[in-house]
Amino acid sequence: MRLTLCPLFSGSSGNSIYIACGGVRILVDAGMSAARIEAHLREIGVDIREIDAILITHEHVDHVRGLGVLCRKYGLPVYANEGTWDGILLRESGIPLRCVRTFYTGEDFYIGGVNVHPFPIPHDANEPVGYSFAFKGLRCAVATDLGQIQDTWMHAVTGCQAIVLEANHDVEMVNRGPYPSHLKRRILGKKGHLNNADCARALLSLVKSGTQAVFLSHLSQDNNLPELAYNTVCEALCDAGYVVGEDIRVTVSRRDRVSDMLVLECGE
Ligand SMILES: [Zn+2]
Ligand SMILES: [Zn+2]
Structure with missing residues (x-):
């Protein structure tokens, strides 16, 4: 039994994550052009036509940019909740009805044999x-x-062996950076993005629950650096007595390139 996890793109310029398990192939988000998503899938040996479902987290363009074209070209089923569909269809009217699948937040559903649990996040x-x-x-x-650490989502991800977790920014860099104050407030706000220190804090509690691998993801181009996100998280883990690379694998997701694939296996 194996589970494959591989971010294809990550960051405010676009997000898409490939997950394969039990013969089912899923994309979470399609935030890059269809052509680039197809190309990155090809790099890991996957044909877009082999994808069983696209799952959307929310309607921001860095999560749905390629969706319309992928739907029209390949008729792939797309799963989102009603609020997200409303947002997507406002901008993108050309999604064929046969592609639309709707779920309720908090209610599990299945794609093949894979159980999917959609949980609410503050954004x-x-x-x-x-x-x-x-x-x-x-x-x-x-x-x-x-936007912040919350019991709801922490509870939903507790016990996962692997997680794609946001490490968006360094608070200092946002405060000192060139962004206008309304944008700074948005990023730092309770419905914005998770900073490196909070990511580390969340991860510390997840490691105790059995998390063995993390992709630090959705890094800001202007308010973070891959090594800063990595060091902040690793220092927190080391301070708590964990050995990075042994107790937990820490990978920074790449912005424009396919990240190192993670394969989890368990007996059976
Ligand atoms: Zn967003
Ligand atoms: Zn985003």
């Missing part, structure tokens, strides 16, 4: 969600675009 979109996936003994989750 400034219509009805944003994260996802956790379970198949036999394997569990992973995607949680980005999080």
Whole structure:
């Protein structure tokens, strides 16, 4: 039994994550052009036509940019809640009806044998969600675009062996940076994005619950640096007595390139 997890793009310029498990292939978000998503999938040996479902977290353009074209070209089923569909269809009217699948936030559903749990997250979109996936003994989750640590989403991702977790910015860099004050307030706000220190704090509690691998994701181009996100998280883990690379694998998701693939296996 194996689970494959691989961010294809990550950051405010576009997000898409490939997850394969139990013969099911899923994309979480399609925030890059269809052509680039197809190209990055090809790099890991996957044809876009083999994708069973696209799951959308929320309607911001860095999560849905390629969706219209992918739907029209390949007729792939797309799962989102009602609020997110409202947001998507405002901007993108050409999505064929046969592609539309709607779920209720908080209610599990299945794609093939994979259990999908969509959970609410604090972010400034219509009805944003994260996802956790379970198949036999394997569990992973995607949680980005999080304004703050909250029990609801922490509870939903607790016990996952692997997680794609937001490490959006360094608070100092935002405060000192060139962004206008309304944008700074948005990023730092309770419905904005998760900073490096909070990401580390969340991860510390997840490691105790059995998380063995994390992709630090959705890094800001202007308010973060890959090594800063990595060091902040690793220092917190080391201070708590964990050995990075042994107790937990820490990977920074790449902005424009396919990240190092993670394969989890369990017996059976
Ligand atoms: Zn967003
Ligand atoms: Zn985003």
